[in-house]
Amino acid sequence: MTDSAPYQDFQTALRDARCIVLLAGPGLRSVATDTTYRSRGETWQRLDAEELANPNVFTKDPSLVWQYYHYLRESALKAQPNAAHRVIAKLSSNVDALNRIAPNAKLHFITQNTDSLSARVLPPDAPSDAQPIEIHGNIFRVKCTQCGMTEKNTDNPICPALAGSEKFFNGVQEPVSFIHESDLPRCNQCSGLLRPDVVWFKEEVHYLDSTANLVSDCDLLIVVGTGLLVSPCSMFSEVVRRHGGKIAVFNDQETYADRLAQFRFQGPCQVTLAKALQMEEDV
Template sequence: MDLVKKVAEILSSASHGIAFTGAGISTESNIPDFRGSQGLWKKFDPRMASRSYFEEDPKGFWSFYAMRYSAIAGAAPNDGHLALAELERRGYIESVITQNIDTLHTKAGSKSVIELHGNIIWSHCDLCSAERRTIECIEEFERSGNPPTCKMCGGLMRPSVVLFEEPVRLMETAIDIACRSDCCLVVGSSLTVYPAAMVPEVVKRQGGSLIIINMDPT
């Protein structure tokens, strides 16, 4: 059977399908992935996306995230994002659970999106949690040369993304959804980042179907 037809058959026969996406789905939108041949971690130390680096060198941390924001802010959804939004609209999948911080699923029209690692559009104070748009923080950083601070309490601002060494706050929600699902369509993920990669594992362990679309082996 043709692979595309087989995937369509599995999705159409599922009662509660979900999609799980990683950085690979956004490479067609000119956002680099992490572990591919042109991935982010080929050029930068992964530690730059860690809690400890934020605390030790907030200036270097904000330089890194200003660069990431510039790559993401002007990006548009690609056919992959649009296809998942259409699958949701037609009732073949109920939710998109994503590791990505680029908000492209929402821009594409997906309604039920679980952003496991947060999103880069918003930032918040590390002390009082007051929010600001990340672009405002970057503009302040570029004007002053200093890490942006909170207008309410003076604490350091940071993008509202999950850093290495931090818990994934929406993990419980994602696992609850996975427990109710009988099919998981994985797109653009190497399934090597935990605990996020537990989501498709849960679906598979309880007898559900697992469809993986990725450039590299998983």
């Protein structure tokens, strides 16, 4: 299937589908009003940003890791959902909108993103099942390293000691070298050290079993803005094709799933997704 695959063929697959899984990744947010998200290979305070997503680094230097996640939280709060976010939110929360393009299908939305933009764009009266399945966690949730408590936390800043530290990334000041652990975010139940409730290196993704079941039942997998490089998502396209399902890929570059996809739409996701779903007037 070429990059110029006819949109009408994809729209036929939508009408025939019974179980649609939409899987989104970093490419979904790249066109949001936010120029500060790190991409693969970029650095923060002279460190590879990916290396900071590691429980061993957090144990060794929670001050450094919390400064990084404070920076990500600040960036996410300044970002605005884009057209692709809005399209997905409408399909997830509005049965009539979904029935118009996929009259026989149930939609399940899984995201690798941790920025909460997909949840933020949902209408206030959205049903609970419209919430994205955040398999890599959420930077606005925290987890206690001592008692295991988890909760949503949108405090800005999350603790006084981190206030203003996001400026260090942009070189406005010399980086803070150390914030004492007692001044970092603490659990309101046991006073233990909190960590971001996100999936780090070698940690199991959230909702693994339920996500695997959804993919097993899926007859149309829509991949938006992810290269499917990280397990278990790297196996999703294989599973869907194995049981005869179809795959559509929306990305601004080639992906691992392209070789299995019947439909490929290359270009900015906020443009191609709305067009393919015939929802350009909805955004």
